[in-house]
Amino acid sequence: MTKIFNSPSKYVQGPGELGRLADYVAPLGSRPLVLNTRSGRERVGVLVDDGLDAGSLAPLDVDFNGECSQGEVDRLEAIARDADCDVVIGVGGGKTLDTAKACAYQLGAPVVICPTIASSDAPCSALSVLYTDEGEFDRYLFLPANPNVVVMDTRVIAASPVRLTVSGMGDALATYFEAKATHDSDGSTCAGGKGGLAALSLAKLCYDTLMADGVKAKVALEAGTLTPAVEHIIEANTLLSGIGFESSGLAAAHAIHNGLTRLPECHPYFHGEKVAFGTLAQLVLADAPTDQLEEVLGFCIEVGLPVTLGELGVESLTRDRALLVAEAACAPGDTMGNMPFDVTPEMVADAILAADALGHYYLD
CATH class of the missing domain: 1.20.1090.10 (Dehydroquinate synthase-like - alpha domain)
Structure with missing residues (x-):
């Protein structure tokens, strides 16, 4: 009977932590694909940009289309490969984060998860829940590893609905x-x-x-x-x-x-x-x-x-x-x-x- 205990490599929680994002990303890669929604970018985009500006990073911002589907994961993987991205950063809520994890897995790259809400237990897991494009449950995608880093900026999260x-x-x-x-x-x-x-x-x-x-x-x-x-x-x-x-x-x-x-x-x-x-x-x-x-x-x-x-x-x-x-x-x-x-x-x-x-x- 084998017992397995999974956890992210690093979990960081506290007010203002997005401002230190480069400290957590730079050891993993230099060309991050930053996945966020348009509304999320309006809300915390400046914080993310300022946090990454502290390091010698060249981020590529990409909008999440709204559904964690296999088609969306494939689309983002293609963008990341074309741009030579070597690390994925997911910013936002559960479906955005699950999509970032799945994209990083297909890309073979590390992933940094930055929730802007505390609405689910998705951020720390080695799991992405995939849905159809119509929003029905499709399947669980079990990933070989948990996120490399989870960054919880509690000041941002406390300001969410x-x-x-x-x-x-x-x-x-x-x-x-x-x-x-x-x-x-x-x-x-x-x-x-x-x-x-x-x-x-x-x-x-x-x-x-x-x-x-x-x-x-x-x-x-x-x-x-x-x-x-x-x-x-x-x-x-x-x-x-x-x-x-x-x-x-x-x-x-x-x-x-x-x-x-x-x-x-x-x-x-x-x-x-x-x-x-x-x-x-x-x-x-x-x-x-x-x-x-x-x-x-x-x-x-x-x-x-x-x-x-x-x-x-x-x-x-x-x-x-x-x-x-x-x-x-x-x-x-x-x-x-x-x-x-x-x-x-x-x-x-x-x-x-x-x-x-x-x-x-x-x-x-």
Whole structure:
């Protein structure tokens, strides 16, 4: 039984760290491809440029087209090769960062990840989630290595819309429950082996941090401040959840998220918002104790994460459509198999519908 623990080579977190970007990039290459969205460039482009100006670097700025698809990764790889780029820098949110990681992998180059939001646990992982050009889940692309450097400028992240950090809490909320399910089933992890005690402990710390600091962080962010609670939640959303999920395993919550991408109404909602509902459905599926369900439901309601399908844009979900989601969630290549008992699409459909009803019960 091989246990594998994955992590980025270096994780840096603090206010103003984008201003030191050259310190982290220069040891890796001299011709970086900088991937960002147009709106992201307007927001932090000057900070990135100033941070790179401190070194003898010749950056090439390229706009991200908006979807982490195989076609987009291939397009960026071709641009990077034509320009002799030897390092990739991803700046922005989850899909931009996953695309940067996949591009660097195909290019055979190192990658520096610079999140401008804390909306998911994507930055630290050796994984890119690929979608179709239409936004439906395609597949997981498992990468041979984690990012070389992850740079979290917390002043930038704290200035992002609060909903994005709350979404990151939704993604992080699943970490411990999926890790525990995988541990109990002796399932395989995204790192390619079995989970160990270190990663499971980090997953539990992730959950404990959310419960201790999540509400305080949301209130602080709404007041436009960067407090210790905000720093803790940024670390939980990114590092603790990133290592926790990758080295401990995914289970029903993310599989249900992937199934929800089959519903067009869900497409405008953030990854972590859908994962939060998937976490509730996993707890229902596993017949979690009432006090645990109430703690998770109370947390979601207090910070503003969805606990009903209506909050994800699904006004009415028939059983047939619930089965459509459930069948996708139970696909052979997905992570439902890490639950510590046999699961059928019918069981998942029941859990989804029951979780929705439970959310309405506590909201009403």
